[in-house]
Amino acid sequence: MGLPYTDSVALETLTIRSGSNQLVVTKNSALISYNGQIILLPSPIVREDNRWLAPVEFLTTGLSRMTPIEFRYRSGTSRLFVGNIEAPELEMNAQTLGPITRLTLRSAIPINVGVKREDPTKAILSLNVSPLDPARERIDHRDRLLHSVVFDDSDGDSKIVLDITREVSDLRITPADNNRIFFVDLLRKGEPVTAAPATEAPATTAAKPDSVAPDRRVRVVVIDPGHGGMDSGAKTSAGIEKDLTLALARRLRTVLQMRLGTTVLLTRDADIALDNEARSAVANNNQANLFISLHIGYSGNKMESTSSIFIMKEGFGETVSQTSAGNQLFLPWYLGYRTHRQGSAAAATMLQEELIKQISGWKFAIRTAPLAVLGSATMPSLLFEIGNLNNNVNAQTLADNGFQARLVNTMVDAIQRFSESPQAAAN
Amino acid sequence: MPRHIKIGLIAMGIGLAVAMGFFVNIVGRVQSMMKNDREIEENPFKAPQPLYAPTDPPVAVKLFFPAASGEPLLTAEDEKIFKSGELANRAKQILQKLQEGPHSESMFPSLPKDTKVQDLFISEQGIAFINFSNTVALNHPGGVLNELATVYSIVDSLTYNLPEIKEVKILIGGVEKETLAGHCLLLLPLSMDLSLTNVVPREEKTASLR
Numbered sequence: 147m148g149l150p151y152t153d154s155v156a157l158e159t160l161t162i163r164s165g166s167n168q169l170v171v172t173k174n175s176a177l178i179s180y181n182g183q184i185i186l187l188p189s190p191i192v193r194e195d196n197r198w199l200a201p202v203e204f205l206t207t208g209l210s211r212m213t214p215i216e217f218r219y220r221s222g223t224s225r226l227f228v229g230n231i232e233a234p235e236l237e238m239n240a241q242t243l244g245p246i247t248r249l250t251l252r253s254a255i256p257i258n259v260g261v262k263r264e265d266p267t268k269a270i271l272s273l274n275v276s277p278l279d280p281a282r283e284r285i286d287h288r289d290r291l292l293h294s295v296v297f298d299d300s301d302g303d304s305k306i307v308l309d310i311t312r313e314v315s316d317l318r319i320t321p322a323d324n325n326r327i328f329f330v331d332l333l334r335k336g337e338p339v340t341a342a343p344a345t346e347a348p349a350t351t352a353a354k355p356d357s358v359a360p361d362r363r364v365r366v367v368v369i370d371p372g373h374g375g376m377d378s379g380a381k382t383s384a385g386i387e388k389d390l391t392l393a394l395a396r397r398l399r400t401v402l403q404m405r406l407g408t409t410v411l412l413t414r415d416a417d418i419a420l421d422n423e424a425r426s427a428v429a430n431n432n433q434a435n436l437f438i439s440l441h442i443g444y445s446g447n448k449m450e451s452t453s454s455i456f457i458m459k460e461g462f463g464e465t466v467s468q469t470s471a472g473n474q475l476f477l478p479w480y481l482g483y484r485t486h487r488q489g490s491a492a493a494a495t496m497l498q499e500e501l502i503k504q505i506s507g508w509k510f511a512i513r514t515a516p517l518a519v520l521g522s523a524t525m526p527s528l529l530f531e532i533g534n535l536n537n538n539v540n541a542q543t544l545a546d547n548g549f550q551a552r553l554v555n556t557m558v559d560a561i562q563r564f565s566e567s568p569q570a571a572a573n
Numbered sequence: 574m575p576r577h578i579k580i581g582l583i584a585m586g587i588g589l590a591v592a593m594g595f596f597v598n599i600v601g602r603v604q605s606m607m608k609n610d611r612e613i614e615e616n617p618f619k620a621p622q623p624l625y626a627p628t629d630p631p632v633a634v635k636l637f638f639p640a641a642s643g644e645p646l647l648t649a650e651d652e653k654i655f656k657s658g659e660l661a662n663r664a665k666q667i668l669q670k671l672q673e674g675p676h677s678e679s680m681f682p683s684l685p686k687d688t689k690v691q692d693l694f695i696s697e698q699g700i701a702f703i704n705f706s707n708t709v710a711l712n713h714p715g716g717v718l719n720e721l722a723t724v725y726s727i728v729d730s731l732t733y734n735l736p737e738i739k740e741v742k743i744l745i746g747g748v749e750k751e752t753l754a755g756h757c758l759l760l761l762p763l764s765m766d767l768s769l770t771n772v773v774p775r776e777e778k779t780a781s782l783r
């Protein structure tokens with residue numbers, strides 16, 4: 147780098163100068179001095195065979211002060227960017243969603259992703275952009291289908307190597323958010339995955355909004371169809387909760403995509419069981435601006451027909467976190483809701499107002515409760531419980547196409563209002 | 574046969590009979606011991622410890638059941654339990670009344686069919702740990718509001734009537750469960766929420782009387 151330096155064997159120091167600035171390094175010490183200011187490195191600098199060996203942080207926290215050259219290093223990776231290199235960030239996340247395993251890729255810029263199954267236990271995802279700056283180079287994900295995810299660009303091309311098990315029968319890639327998000331779903335042999343009906347537009351082709359709000363702040367919405375798989379939810383001769391919630395979620399996705407051009411993700415698009423944490427994790431991992439969990443109600447009273455919009459109960463879990471986790475640096479998972487409680491309340495109010503205005507003959511109340519699916523969601527989030535499956539008239543109405551369309555359009559009106567409100571800007 | 578051999582055989586016979594008798598007796602004794610053991614084991618089930626003494630005075634309680642009208646979610650029914658010395662026994666009496674269901678026509682039962690309380694323990698911090706049988710989840714018909722009614726019928730009935738109980742932690746089938754029917758988080762102990770009921774908190778009531 148052409149900087150003058152003095153290597154003093156007697157003093158066991160190395161002094162680097164640049165203009166009036168001076169950086170002093172001492173053998174076997176993790177402390178370096180920059181103009182008299184002490185900087186601590188994660189490990190000591192050693193001298194071996196007349197060479198100085200320093201941890202990589204020496205470049206980013208020490209030497210970078212002496213030169214205009216930019217050093218970019220992310221701990222946990224084996225990559226160092228020197229100079230002004232345009233390397234878009236790439237995030238990789240793996241999660242177990244009931245019977246499937248989902249790897250979510252998020253890129254700072256639009257990319258293309260191709261998949262090749264090299265052998266039964268290895269699949270390669272090729273990315274058409276290089277260089278990329280992966281936030282993590284390796285994910286060890288232990289589940290039945292996926293063992294590890296490794297980013298590799300040693301030959302100049304960006305690739306992700308998946309160490310998978312023979313049980314994986316198919317890898318399905320779904321792009322979203324104009325090719326900035328990719329879901330790589332690992333499916334198991336013989337897993338009945340009911341695909342979305344062909345009449346509904348998939349996420350990629352739906353970006354033809356007929357009215358884009360001038361100031362659209364809700365870009366990503368995650369919809370959670372309640373229950374699934376072994377867990378049917380409420381069940382009567384008139385209907386099953388898990389099927390109704392999935393049908394409504396798919397409709398809501400289509401209308402949101404068509405009308406607002408929103409990126410919509412479902413926590414499940416098949417009849418699979420998911421635990422509540424996995425559901426809110428889909429919203430958290432995809433940085434959703436709004437999370438809506440859909441449920442159908444059940445009352446012992448066959449005449450009852452109340453619907454409820456739930457937000458997380460205020461103050462829930464706070465006393466526990468004060469006593470047992472008082473000095474924790476991080477929020478306990480069940481307190482995630484606190485970050486956007488105001489936004490959640492605003493979204494609930496708008497949804498209630500639109501529903502009362504447009505769906506006559508039904509009651510819509512806002513309630514608070516300690517709900518498992520909302521506790522750890524870190525964005526405005528609500529749970530909408532619709533009707534009473536034990537009320538025959540309600541159950542018939544809920545299954546009606548016309549009613550479903552009206553209900554979903556009303557929800558999209560409310561989401562549009564929320565999207566243009568200052569409360570949505572807080573995320 | 575020589576006489577001394579005859580005598581010998583008879584003596585052996587008597588000895589054998591005595592030995593057999595002794596053996597049979599031992600077997601019988603062992604059998605009766607085992608029977609006793611089994612009876613001792615079964616005893617607590619046959620005659621459960623009474624939850625109150627005949628001398629314990631009756632005390633008025635409010636039990637919270639789902640309102641048929643749906644609004645508020647829970648309404649109170651006035652009942653009586655006996656003021657036993659043991660706090661846990663008073664709590665068990667309240668849960669027993671909840672299991673029996675409401676007398677009023679305008680209320681619904683809050684606990685699913687065949688729900689049993691298997692254990693109850695109250696910690697020093699005032700947290701009541703209740704272990705319900707699996708049936709509380711298996712027989713629950715579902716619904717968020719409906720699940721909330723079941724959970725807070727238990728939590729409010731205990732915390733309102735027994736102020737020593739600050740929080741309630743529900744266990745199902747001996748283990749900690751995330752939820753009862755898929756919605757209401759049970760991983761943390763729950764405290765009283767009278768906003769779901771038609772009853773005002775005790776402090777507010779005394780304040781308004783003053």
Ligand SMILES: [Zn+2]
Binds near residue numbers: 373387441442755756
């Ligand atoms: Zn539900």
